[in-house]
Amino acid sequence: MSFFSGGSTGAVGSDHGWVLLPDGCTTQDGPAIIEGYAPEGSDPVKVARILTEIANNAAERADCAAEQPLTAPDTLTVAPQPRQVEDSTVCDLSGLKFPGRKGDPGVTETVQDRAAPVWSCEVTGRATYAVTQEPHILAAIRSSPGYEEQPQVAGHRVSGFDTRHVVADCAGTPTYFFMQLGQDYTSAIGEPGTPRAQDLFDNFVDVTGRRVSCS
Known part of the structure; x- marks a missing residue:
């Protein structure tokens, strides 16, 4: 998107x-x-x-309009297209673990550039990741039902509405990290070379966090 x-x-x-x-x-x-x-x-x-x-x-x-009406964008960045996953840099991120059996052939990924309001990547059938510091999205997430403190992720204190939709403080800026696993990953659980789900999320937050001052 x-x-x-x-x-x-x-x-x-x-x-x-x-x-x-x-x-x-x-x-x-x-x-x-x-x-x-x-x-x-x-x-x-x-x-x-x-x-x-x-x-x-x-x-x-609904009598909940802001002082200024919402305005639509004049232009939009072009939506990214799927491409082949490279062994060494999943989702353009050096060090990100592949969400499935290592060496699976023909897997594609779609990466939304991190310069946009939301950085995201879908590894087809296996996992979808997203990171954002966009204030309105953060406000919406924090107001979601069930938003509360969650177990630490990659050493960071986090809150969220479950363990894989979490917000961390990154150098004073609230930052949302999201991971959703797909059916192809689920089918590979327990097979040699398939990382555990929590290890995947910890690794994802660690790798992407370094890019947004979450040290």
Whole structure:
């Protein structure tokens, strides 16, 4: 997906997108978003514009609009395309462990550049990772039901709504780390060369954390 932040916060993919409603729309059930689907190949900027307009209307009707209405982005970064996983640098990160049997052939990955509001990587069928310091996303995560202190990850004190959706303090900046495992990883559990899930998450937070001053 192409992530965006600033006047509004959200993302648009090949056939759908979402926009986060203002912080005032958060309830005891957590943050609110507008999500919509569009025909494959729709103009992502137009989709973002439509979803932002709907989000503003929804916030007005719910009496939770911010002082300034949300504004859609004028441009979006191009969504990344899948490519072959390289043995030495999974997700463009030196030292990141492969989430599955070592040496599995033909595995692809899709990497969202870390210069964007959200850095993310999907290793097809095996794991999805994300890191962000985007303030509105962090505020939404912290207001989610069940958000509380979690066991330490890679030596960091963390909080979250489960053990793999966590927030750490990185040089004074709240930083969200996320990992979700896929079916292909689950099928390889217990086989030689397949890392344990907790080892994968610790390794991920350690490797990506160094890039955002989580030493």
